[in-house]
Amino acid sequence: MTDQNQADRPEPPATSLATSRRGFLTAAAALSGPLLVSPRLAFGAEANSRLTVGLVGCGGRGTWIADLFQKHGGYQFVAAADYFQDRADAFGAKAQVSAERRYSGLQGYARLLQTDVDAVVIESPPFFHPRQAADAVDAGKHVYLAKPTAVDLPGCRTVEESARKATETKRAFLVDFQTRTDPFYREAVKRSQYGDIGRIVCGEAVYVCGPTWGDQAKWLTEKPNDPELRLRAWGLDRALSGDVITEQNIHALDVATWVLDAAPLSAVGTGGRGGRKAGSCWDHFSVVYAFPQEVTVSFSSKQLGDGADDISCKMYGTDGTFDSHYFGEVAIRGKLPYKGGKIPNLYTDGAIANIAAFHEAILRGDFTNPTVGPSVRSNLTTILGRTAAYRGSRVTWDEMMAANEALPADLSGLRS
């Protein structure tokens, strides 16, 4: 009888990046395999202690998700940073963060990283994500990062490199996408990848919603030249947010790249901002992507008006249809159907699942950081579509990668 324990052996790695875009950027995990270390190594304190955490970005989503972290029970917020002192103070008071550990200004996060927190939760505007995440990894912190990972190519590459470094230095790095935690999504994607809808020929990704940014348009209209108001109204700033397609619509496109397990080869696009006066972001995009194996995915989005609210992705195969709705049902229809089900509250439940997974990864010493590769891939997919739409012409993936175009933000007038 042979006796061979394969439980600690990595599964086959994704196909090489050099030959295929499938499994894009999963090389760190694939090459290293599951880097499991003892919980004591992973977590300097006793295994049953709570992780100390710093919140970077104390705005709406930051304070909302911090509440979920606290409800988990395995975290304790001991530091906070936001450009705006009032926001750092408001969160700090609520979370019982001492006054001397509430930091503000553009470099406030850097001062937070000098503390002894175990982990940081980065919920700042997307423009800041790559630098803040990279500095956090350099400071030896575990990183929980909101999507999108970055607004441009250099940012995506920085995040990719930071994740590799996190794996090497035994730190967790999780990108918070909700859909990938949901059992219905996971099963439907798995079955589609297995071949249950036949040969996938084409698909649709749609993100339609109303105005999202509350009073931000009003602020910008009243004081268009106030740099701090521009920062507060980051959701309407093209460079700070990455524009609608990257900042929000990434949820729909992430599902498409997930099902196809591939990045697109090229895109043609258009769009505009006919219903929006304030800020620099567009309010709608229309993009047609060409994926490997001659799969076409049409994408459309709008962030205006009323009466339509859906984040969906459909994939059409020769034998069936993958049909997913972030706020509704996920199912496969056709010759080999999957009933799936209605998702109760993915926005919250997905974050709760990721918060738990982040904690478990740190305690288990699992630093393979599997969420990063797919997240960067879908991030780049949005940037490809955005670039094609801005240019109004066809752009290939290879052209985009070679150009390595940055999307610089205007930070003049802001204090460090």
Place this chain on the structure above:
Amino acid sequence: MGRAARAALAPAVAALTMALAPALTQPPSPPVSVNSLGMRMVLVPAGRFGMGSPAGAPMRQEEEWPHQVTLTKPFRISATEVTQGQWRALMPGRVGSPAGDDLPVVSLGWMEAVEFCRKLSEREKSVYRLPTEAEWEYACRANAQDPAATAGLDAVAWYADDSDGMAHAVGTKKPNAWGLLDMLGNVAEWTADVYAAYPHEAEQTDPAGPASGTSRVVRGGSFRSFPPALRCAARTGTPESYQLAHLGFRVVQQE
């Protein structure tokens, strides 16, 4: 090269590939017997292995809960998926489309695969059956680094990226360390087990799945599948009655 020519060369290609495989990276090939249908039956030793995927493994699905499995008895497993020619020798009626003696038989329900095994058992005076899910994964892993990891998926599997959307003659890709072909890709394969979550027992001996249920475990991925489905640990379930153009089977002979 046309399909017919490729099919005709398939056994020779497989044999040559096995003969040239680096001796240092593979254990000695286990004994092979050939039955009256021309099926090459590879002896698989009893053994213990890690089933499922450890946390953090690339493309891991949550249901691939890692556990240790001991298989107490050796068995023989067909080196390739059952072909249309082998099927036609025992069973009347349809074998799938397109037709070709060396193409895998597809579009058959689970009960039909079981009936084929029964008739084969009668003919051979030996017990043939579908592999259990554990036997299938053990055979796929072959106590070696997964061939997809060392040789690359294109070398070992017909799948979405290289199949042109169709099944191919069996045995035209590289074998695994035990000489088994098309364990990943070409057509997905019925197993004996009812599809359900793994029992959360860290050590299991000769597991055979739940006693009842209507969906059966399907393994291996197919010519339609993407890489996440083409892993030894990847599993899915399909209702017994479904007859699918990408779903066939291979057989086990009890020792």
